[in-house]
Amino acid sequence: MNRQKIVIAGLVAGLVLNVIDFVSYRYLLGAHMARALDAVNPALNAAMSTGRAMATSIVIDFLLGIALVWLYAAMRPRYGAGPRNALMSAFFVWLISSFAYSMFHTMGMMSTRLWLVVACMALVSMSIGALVGGKLYSE
16 A cells, blocks of 8 residues: 555545535534524534644544545555545445444434434435545555
8 A cells, every 4th residue: 555645645635524524514404403403502612613622623534535535545455446435435434433423412412414414414425525535546
């Protein structure tokens, strides 16, 4: 595996994740998320809008992008290069991250419907990020 290319392609994949997340949470789900957070604790929505919280989210997306490409590169000898492998890596990274984010639903911070919408959007963004990162990665 070429570590330098994993990082570069992973950062591009992370940029894709960040752009999709920005559009998703700013324009598509912003009001729904604000209502859900306000229902739990009105201070949560304000806390999620701080520079520190946004920076953390941005860094996490870049790390997820690197993880997507790393997994793609690790699976490449067995499954070959291409979109099928990229989508498999996206599915596994999405599955693990969805388990982590399911705690928001379990704690009552999100309705089942909102959690499912967020999970589906995450699957789409991870798939697109993995396809872009996989396209850029080469040995």
